[in-house]
Amino acid sequence: MKLGLQLGYWGAQPPANGPELVATAEAEGFDAVFAAESWGSDAFTPLAWWGSSTDRVRLGTSVVQISARTPTSCAMHALTLDHLSGGRHILGLGVSGPQVVEGWYGVPFAKPLARTREYVSIIRQVLAREAPVTSAGPHYPLPYTGAGATGLGKPLKPITHPLRSDIPIWLGAEGPKNVALTAEIADGWLAIYYTPRLAPMYNEWLDEGFARPGARRTREDFEIAATCQVVVTDDREGTIAAMKPVTALYVGGMGAPELNFHAQVYRRMGYGDVVDKVTALFRSGRKDEAAAAIPDEMVTETMIVGDLGEVRDGVRRWEEAGVTMLLVSCRDAAQIKELASAVLR
Known part of the structure; x- marks a missing residue:
């Protein structure tokens, strides 16, 4: 099992200990460091800035929102960071949701799967640099x-020769069609709210993608990086309780009530009634009650919490389910060292 440090996206201010976290993760044997974006900080700049002091860890986006940049712009970011890092970049992409895509970026959210397929195809053309890049759309x-065009547009190849033509592209995916598409066209899956209990269902979705004509990878060379809070503690009950407000936020407050991809994941786990209750409470401003309505097992489905023995058993369970990397968030260098000792030693 590999570990990836998830730096996430910034809140009101950048994290003060970002450089220390990155340096410690590399020193302790983490495989990768990831940065995210929402509607504040971007994902590429922290990796370039903090990653400049690293030599070994891979630098990944988890995730870049495809509506934030045209595919050729995203490819430029990727090939630039790959050069600067000496070939250590992982390009993680995701579609986000309609509230962000239409409310922040001002573009339609429709047809996310078709947009993803076309987006990845164009990026791969740029990185291959075999011919001027073209796309029939739509x-x-x-x-x-189209409308307003001058007619002077010209197919172009990137001026800069990419260091690697096969920069790994991982996709953030939650639903069956998106996971199957990920297995078909990507090099890895960024899984959020993964639970080993449903591994047979995930494997069915993945196998559908691997079996499609022209699939890029097989299960043997495909990476599955799952977001997973891993906490070594003797106070399992108290730690679970502290995590419930975050679960309530994502289940009840993220996205629109009628279209919340995170809530859909928990419905597939069998928590439909809980999702309905939490959503109603959260959106009526009763956030403490929403958190209290979440049962312990709904938290522990997607996280590993317990003493050292319980954590190591949990990691083995996730590995046996097919996960190749755990994406963990850490508050400080001490927690990074603790997780490295528990998982990597």
Whole structure:
């Protein structure tokens, strides 16, 4: 099992100990460091800035929102960071949700699967640098010939030769169709709210993608990086209680009530009634009650919490389910060292 440090996206201010976290993760044997974005900080800049002091860890986005940049712009970011890091970049992509895509980026959210397929295809053209990049669209036509076009658009190849033509592309995916698409066209799956209990269902979705004509990978060379809070503690009950407000936020407060991808994941786990209750409480401003309505097992489904023996048993269970990397968030260097000792030693 590998460990990836999830730095996430910034709140009101950048984390003061970001450089220390990154340096400690590399020193303790973490495989990768990831940064995210929402509607504040971006994902690439922290990796370039803090990653400049590293030599070994891979630097990944988890995730870059595809509506934030055109596919050629995203490819430029990726090939630049890959050069600067000496070939250590992982490009993690995700579609986000309609509230962010239409409310923040001002573009339609429709057809996320088709947009993802076209987006990845264009990025791979840029990185291959075999010919001028073109796309028939309909989402990202190149050259653009639609309304307002001058007719002067010209297919281009990147001026800069990519260091690697096969920069790994991982996709953040939650539903069956998106996971199958990920197995078909990507190099890895960024799984959020993964639970080993449902591994047979996930494997069915993945196998559908692997079996498609032209699939890029097989299960043997495909990476599954699952977001998972791992906490070594003797106070299991108290730690679980402290995590419930975050679960309530994502289940009840993220996205629109009628379209919350995180809530859909928990419905597939069998928590439909709880999701309905938590959503109603959270959106009526009763956030403490929403957190209290979440049963302990709903938290521990997607996290590993307990003493050292329980944590190591949990890690083995996730590994046996097919997960190759745990994406963990750490508050300080001491926690990074603790997790490295528990998981990697």
